[in-house]
Amino acid sequence: MDNATSPTIDTLAGATNKRMVVTGASSGIGYAIAKQLLAQGHDVIGLSRSAPDLDHPRFTWCTADLDDTAAIAGLAQQLGTVDGLVHAAGFMKTARLGELDEASGEAMWRLHVAAASALANALVPAMREGARIVLIGSRVSAGAAGRSQYAAVKAAMVGMARSWAIELAPRGITVNVVxxxxTATPMLSDPQRTSSAPVMPPIGRYVSVEEVASMVAYLLGPQAGAITGQQIMICGGSSL
Incomplete structure (x- = not known):
């Protein structure tokens, strides 16, 4: 962990200044979420394989290979008490029946579901009352041709989040999936999804990372205390 800008518990005295962990902070949705939270005055701990281009006094980057779920508990111990967890790290590999690759399916499961589970398992016991968890899911969780393995892990994420939500409700900790x-991220042109091209939403453009980040920031805030166990679609009409 980079201690040069490591936040301390003393910085949490203010009601609006929270410590948030964001995975996948080096690019795409995770990067946009980290920027949004920093702009709101929060301390952000970014977890990713590569260093984000974020130079901010309240930002701390931890190199993390979330594919190695066995190492997550040790990493989480270094983070201390946090007020929020956003799991945005992910990737998609598509294939149709007859061409499914077992290793790809297992890799997506480890990153999207197992890593989220390991992080929450390690961080939640020390979370303060009223903390927040947001997982980045996908509209594809309802199913899509050529994306069955990806849909399966995102659907599992929703079931996992709803289970956590009911467990943690007595502590005022909310859990939601966005x-x-x-979305306009590098994933759109990822060669691993060549068998299933992205579909333009009915609004005539892709979802922006800032739109996703704004919803996540709202769910992490005090106004969203009564929203838990929900999957919130930002689909530009794609699910209509």
């Missing part, structure tokens, strides 16, 4: 349709 599920965008095709």
């Amino acid at each position: 599920s965008p349709a095709a």
